[in-house]
Amino acid sequence: MDRRTFLATGSLAATASVLPGAGTAAQSVRDERLFQRIDFTSDGLGLDPHEYASRLQAMAGRDGFLADNYSLGGEVAKVEQAFARLLGKPAAMFVATGTLANLLAVRRLAGDDRRVLVQAESHLYNDSGDGAQLLGGLNLVPLAPGQATLPLTEVRDWVERSRSGRVRNDVGVVSIETPVRRRDHTAADFGELERVSRYARAEGIRLHLDGARLFALPQHSGQPLQAYTALFDTVYVSLWKHFNAASGAILAGSEDFIDGLSHERRMFGGALPAAWPQLALVEESAARFQVDYAESWRVADALLGILEASGRFRARRLGDGSVRFYLSVAGTDPAGFVQRIRQRGIRMAMPVPGTGEIPMQVNATLLRAAPDDLARRFMDALHA
Ligand SMILES: Cc1ncc(COP(=O)(O)O)c(C=O)c1O
Numbered sequence: 001m002d003r004r005t006f007l008a009t010g011s012l013a014a015t016a017s018v019l020p021g022a023g024t025a026a027q028s029v030r031d032e033r034l035f036q037r038i039d040f041t042s043d044g045l046g047l048d049p050h051e052y053a054s055r056l057q058a059m060a061g062r063d064g065f066l067a068d069n070y071s072l073g074g075e076v077a078k079v080e081q082a083f084a085r086l087l088g089k090p091a092a093m094f095v096a097t098g099t100l101a102n103l104l105a106v107r108r109l110a111g112d113d114r115r116v117l118v119q120a121e122s123h124l125y126n127d128s129g130d131g132a133q134l135l136g137g138l139n140l141v142p143l144a145p146g147q148a149t150l151p152l153t154e155v156r157d158w159v160e161r162s163r164s165g166r167v168r169n170d171v172g173v174v175s176i177e178t179p180v181r182r183r184d185h186t187a188a189d190f191g192e193l194e195r196v197s198r199y200a201r202a203e204g205i206r207l208h209l210d211g212a213r214l215f216a217l218p219q220h221s222g223q224p225l226q227a228y229t230a231l232f233d234t235v236y237v238s239l240w241k242h243f244n245a246a247s248g249a250i251l252a253g254s255e256d257f258i259d260g261l262s263h264e265r266r267m268f269g270g271a272l273p274a275a276w277p278q279l280a281l282v283e284e285s286a287a288r289f290q291v292d293y294a295e296s297w298r299v300a301d302a303l304l305g306i307l308e309a310s311g312r313f314r315a316r317r318l319g320d321g322s323v324r325f326y327l328s329v330a331g332t333d334p335a336g337f338v339q340r341i342r343q344r345g346i347r348m349a350m351p352v353p354g355t356g357e358i359p360m361q362v363n364a365t366l367l368r369a370a371p372d373d374l375a376r377r378f379m380d381a382l383h384a
Helices: 002-007 025-032 049-060 074-087 098-111 150-165 189-203 214-221 225-229 263-267 282-309 334-342 366-367 371-380
Strands: 091-094 115-119 139-143 171-177 206-210 234-238 251-252 313-317 324-329 359-362
Touching: 049 115, 074 225, 074 234, 074 251, 074 282, 091 171, 091 263, 098 115, 098 171, 098 234, 098 251, 098 263, 115 150, 139 150, 150 171, 150 189, 171 189, 189 206, 189 366, 214 225, 214 234, 214 282, 282 324, 282 366, 282 371, 313 334, 313 366, 324 334, 334 359, 334 371
Parallel strands: 115 139, 115 171, 171 206, 206 234
Antiparallel strands: 091 251, 234 251, 313 324, 324 359
8 A cells, every 4th residue: 555545545445344344334434534634643643443453454464464472473573673674773672662661671781780870851760650660670860850961971970979889889771762752852962962872882881762752853853863773772662653553662772682582571571462463554654754754844844834824823843853843823712723623634632721832743644635725724723
């Protein structure tokens, strides 16, 4: 199936019609609406269950699509190899969630040096239930609160302090997230990443990258994907954020690092008996993500040009590698606007309380309509 068909048309009815329950008039009306929604809340296509099932049906029917066994082999192995190549690492392993991928990475990288430096804003520090501390026996040191970038000066201070304690307790790992979800997905400064990486390597400290949304960065920074991954020993990328998996993550690193790691995955309860339904859409989505993402921003820019010229909308662009911008709407209640535009096939998050700004994520659902068609729906939704 070509790109336009996947992204933009209702002809998925052809695929969907082989699903159980197809064939009724109500069903065919629903099928025609598949893959039409413009979704400003999602990292990927934000597929609903019916859309996901119809793509799964198509992908699983392809020659060479094979089931895995407890997350080993079959389609899982294909995705692992594809991501090892894309990320420029010798090996990669599927993990059921990014939360577990980060834990497996820092736990194995740390070894006996159990102090791990992280950004205070990172998912690993805030949103993993202290799993690294409780399940990994690690001591996470949160640095640079409020910032996306972890400065070398703070890293160096903590490495030196850790060495000079009454009980010596070396830093084993520096773990960095970029882009940073809690900073509106803005990116850590690339030059500082290089400096931290150079320093850590000289000191024998291992480096992990939480690159859940890493594939968006090259479009903004001009740095190729592998310029980032080369700075780190291990890299995690999410499969469900940009690549339309039902869930899952890839953890990539050296052959040595990945070798035997599937036992730890299983130990933590993360070996799905059948992972193929989770990641059946991933290879296809990953192969075209960067082209589609660049094109999606061209549509977003054209749309914002029309909207801002109307005098009724204002965009606050974040820069710094973010997949997000904020939209303000004048002369109407923004929450009502969000409700009305949903009825015109455009999904948006609710406005931020206090500011009324609407957070908008850029993704390939924007390729399902022309900018002037989108702009017309925005203008229509101004009126109750
Ligand atoms: C930056 C970052 N790291 C890790 C995760 C965890 O991923 P998962 O939800 O697959 O466990 C997330 C998920 O929101 C994230 O945004």
